[in-house]
Amino acid sequence: MFGSYTEKLLLDHAIQDSVCENKYFKLKYDYILGHDATFSLIIDEIKKINVRKYNKKSLILVADHFCPPATVDRANILNKFLKFTEENKLTPHVFEGICHQILVEHAKILPNQVILGTDSHTVTASALGSLAFGLGSYDILYSLITGHTVFKYKKIVKITLTGTIPENISGKDIILCLLKMTKEGGGNYIIWEIEDRTTNKLSQDDRFAFSNMCVEAGAISAIFVPDEITYKYFKEIKNHTIDIDQQKYNFLGENINIDVSKVIPQIAKPHSPANVTDVQDVKGVKLSQVFIGSCASGRLSELGEVAKIVKGKKIKVKKAILIPSSIDIYKSAFSLGYIGIFLEAGFIVGNPSCGPCGKIDKGVLGDDDVCLSTSNRNYRGRMGSLKAEIYLASARTCAVSALEGKICCP
């Protein structure tokens, strides 16, 4: 009997027969995600390798960061990326959406895989039941050439969600609760395995939001054990039937139980994603910008919640940016009438991309800006000036706050 779903996944991919805590070992992978920014760092090195000697089939390439480019330098990086894909007969996803959303929507991405990525938020895909994590570009180059990654983990920690999810609570609120407990680095070298035993189950979109931010605690991945929600997602989005995990495990490790019935809306204050408090505690803080989007959010069910909240009303915050995280989501939101609602309310609706997160695109913050965002990092300078303040919260909290022009509880 295996200790856990994750332990079995590791064993299925380990090149030697056993896996060992606290020791480097070789792990096979299924796919590698690369995006226009960080994949470009290794293009010159790849050109030096004999073409037959690297694992091309494993590559899922996405142009999303410079989408479209906002500076000459970035335009040159994107063009280098596109030229490389053309010369090597690779088919990148260009301007289709944020790479992590493209990855989870991708037909080849299934549970029980090992997925590497040139971006720390590759962890988002672990919400589908795979070990997905980020690496630096040279590490990815190594894996492309060798077919494996050299992996080390400290332990597997189970997170059990129980209770009934209150109506105003989302995956974001729950991960912020966990970050409050662990602090930054509290999950370093740890693989979280999540079992959703709530009565009303977190939606798949909420699970993506949860897993996306596990890396802010340093966790390697946040793997949701596949259940009926995962099954439904694969059926509806990919027309694919997966196995719901019904195995019994003999888990002897640490378990963190979160009773979601007790969770109230959470917010990360400047300047750390783990500097978490109840939204109530910072009620009334005046906002100059609200951003709903990034790989941590911008999904259809969240856009639906925002539309419900702002329909027929006008936002008071001067700058409000909303970015659906993929073209497919944008199209669906459009058909459902959400985009019209956002525009009427006063939002700027952007093309699916990273937007102002990471200072990449329009909507960067000035010295005096106070921004409430659904993104995943609020470090000093993350979205612009080192003097700006960024708070992180759920899409619902952002929507009600945009209406009032100050932080409000949903």
Add this chain to the structure above:
Amino acid sequence: MLSLKIENMFYKGKVLKLNHDVNTDILHPSEFFSLNSEKVKDGFLRGINQNISSFENNYIIVGGDNFGCGSSRETTAYAFKLSGIKILIAISYSRIFFRNMVNNGIIPIIQPELHSFIENADNIEVDLQNNSINVVNKSKIFNILPFDNYIITILNENGILNYLKRYRD
């Protein structure tokens, strides 16, 4: 158990003390992400709240817990390398940052007690042969925690690109 064998095993400098949880947006703000080395080098430590010009390039970074947390952007590591940094010391490192340092031939030394003992501008000597850190002006010696064999293998090759060349051939 392998041993570290690189060209220079001995370093000395003034402590540049940084906090716990120093993230990569501080170490190398994202606007300096580029394929252009000059621009990348220019971004080194741009986000920290200290004036490092007084150190005159003779500093050794000593960080706290979870050093280098945040983004996986390897340009952060390139900036360290382009700035001539060969070693740094911290209580602990974030996973991806640690790997990026090693892969670029920079040695991320782990020492849990040093950080709370030292102050900015203390004189330290790092002896990789004898696994020790000497705080010269305070006459105290700390040990360097051992690296895994895999890490030593990459560091002895001065980074993963050289290691890959050998592996391929």
